[in-house]
Amino acid sequence: MDEIDNLFSQLDERESLVLRERIVARVPQRRGAIGAKLGVGSGRVGQIEADVKAKLNAACGFGTAVGNLLASLRVEIQPVASLDRLLDVHPSIAAEVPGYGVPLWLVLDRLDDYFEVTDGWAAAPGVAEAKKRTQTLLEDFESPNGVVALDDVAEVVSMSRGELEKWLAWCGVVVVAESALTRARRISDLAVGALEAVGSPKSVVELVDLLKSDRSERSIERALEADDRVALDGAVWRLHAWGSADSVGEEPVSSGEAEEASEFNIGGDGIVRRKRTRNTAKTPELTRRLYRSGSTWRYRLTVTADHLRGSGFAVPAGVAVAAGCVRGETIELESHLGVQAVRWTGAQPTFGTIRRFLRELSAVEGEDVLLELWQDGTFRVVRPAIVHSDIDPLRQALAEVGNREPLRTAERHVVRILAEAVCLDGEDRPRKILRAYEDRGEDVVLDFLEAAWRRGEASEIDEVEGKDASHD
Incomplete structure (x- = not known):
């Protein structure tokens, strides 16, 4: 507080006004309004604002009390923390700065470009970047169906479990049965993720309740009917990868029905759970x-x-x-x-x-x-290649996966490059390639591939898969 008070006292009258009414005000005044008081234009107010922040930041480097506090806060955040937790750890930042009527944390937030408080969350360098980092972290833990056990995430973040759940809710992440669902492109992706999260067959009515969705039951039912990851048993839906309907809840999943079945176990409580594989990094x-x-x-x-x-x-x-x-x-x-x-x-x-x-x-x-x-x-x-929107969707997909010359790529190489991009070297079956991009959650590429293969080039799929069947 002494450092802050000393720094503020060194500002001239115009700088003090900009500081008080714009930089550290709870509701910052517009530059035009401040300019009218100072007799200058809004551009000049912006320049004074930048000069004040630069002057104060230069005086708050590492080794000063303020600089050391900011460094400590950044470590505590990593990359986000609730403001309530920071106030518990550093109660001094709740103190009011004399003469300004605002808490110290707000002053630090406004002066430091690498520290931001928004809606009760503190982040370094900012809340938007913290949200992106969270999405990246969830992707590292997600299953092929986009399901992330919160226990896995809680092991590697500085947040408590309750704080983590609140942060995910703020980020708009759907949480079902203590698992985050990362695939939200289609309602069927969310429904499949919810089934994996709960680990037992569910009706459409139950899925609507789990997802708290505003979609109609019929729209979810139609989406599931078109999804080959699930099967309908009577009035409930289950994952194909769980094995046969009779085996769910009665005995361990057999690996004979599907290759994916070995990824699940049935516990003594009858809940089907994916085997934990977090020992190794996502490939x-x-x-x-x-x-x-x-x-x-x-x-x-x-x-x-x-x-x-x-x-x-x-x-x-x-x-x-x-x-x-x-x-x-x-x-x-x-x-x-x-x-x-x-x-x-x-x-x-x-x-x-x-x-x-x-x-x-x-x-x-x-x-x-x-x-x-x-x-x-x-x-x-x-820079990636940029192609016009009226170019055929397969070449738009090539540009999206980083191909530098999609327009010059020979027709016979297009599918090979798309397959190689997701490590399916030599694969030429559209459905196999589509599934690989679906498993990765590649929404943008999927849109292009579906436009090419599921509608405009359906006959090409049949021709290719006919050849595959004859080879098999």
Whole structure:
């Protein structure tokens, strides 16, 4: 408080007004309104605001009381924490700053670009980035049906179980039977995930209640009727992968009915549970938005404001593995702009800043780029190919998986490249390739493939699968 008071006292009259009425105000005044009081335009107010923040940030570096407190808060957050927990751990941040009528945590939030409080959640560098990191973490733990046991996540985050559940609810993640459901593209994905989470057959009425969905029972029923992952037994739905209907609830799932059945066990309570396999990291082959081309992996990343200002960022475990990094290690990849650090010393692997690469590309927020991981340990950031929306959907899918010249790719190679991208080398059966992209939750690519194969090129599927049947 002494440091804050001393720093604020050094500001001139105009700076103090901007600080009080805009920077640290509970409801910041508009620049135009402040400009009218100062007799300057809103642009000048913005410049004064930036100067004040820069001046205060420069005086609050590591080694100062404020700088050390901010560093401690960032460690506690990792990457998000409820404000209530932070107040319990650091009660001093609840104290009111003399003369300003606001708590210290609000002042720290407004002055520090790497600390943000929104709707009762504190995050570093921001709540939006924390939400993305949470989604990435859930993807690392998800089953092929997009089910994540909250017990698995709770083991690697700094949150309590209750805090984790509240945070997931804030992020809009559906939670059923102590499991998060990551696949929400279609109602059938949510229903299948709910069945796996509860581990027992359910009626459509029960599924509607579990999902708290506003969809009609009939619409969910139609979606399930078209989904080959489930079967209807009387009035209830079950997963095919559980085995025969008679075996559910009576004896261990047999591995003879389906290859996937061995992934489940039936407990003494009759609940079917997927075997836990969290001993190993999720492989690159199963990692969303990560595609292989020969010996090169390409990870499709959407540029954020945090990337542009130089923040490091979390990546799925499969991306770290593709880069050659394992849990507990830090590696450096070579590039024409210097080394690129990849660290896996915490719950999630992270990449160091890629700002220099984004500047070279003149990339902007919201744009997609490809992080290229080469077998020889080199690293690049490149732009994906952009194709017009009236181009055939298969070539749009090629561009989405990182193919640099989709329009020049020969017809006979299109399916091969799409299969290779998800490590199905040599596969040419559309349904097999579709299932691989479905298992990874590749919604954008799936839309293109379905447009090509499930509607516009249905005859091509029949022809290809006819050949497959004759080979079998």
